[in-house]
Amino acid sequence: MTVAVVLLTTAFVTVVALLAAAGAGKLARMDNTSYPTALTRAATTFVAVITLAAVVAGTLVALLT
Template sequence: MSGLTAVLLTIALVLLVALLVGAGAGKLARLDGATYPTAILHAAAAFTAVLTLAAAVTAALATVLA
């Protein structure tokens, strides 16, 4: 597997996990009685948190491995 393929698959996996976490957070907020706009805000915050965490881990690994 080439390096580009590994990078693209990793990006796809991170985006998939972020989408699933966002959907789960939105669903849990909705089950808790939140309105639709509030549930969407919770989902967006969770999605952003996962992407931020992935970027931080990537930066830390790049520093360690370089």
């Protein structure tokens, strides 16, 4: 059961990060930036969401053990 929860949570966080990155890239393009700049903003957003999820997971593990 625990492995299934971890896999589903990982998939959910990845999907949320991809959606946030796509939104950031689209907003950057709507702001008339170049494609490389929009891609950089999307990548930065993706990394930020993944990092935030890792920090929250680490904090929860520390608090619950």
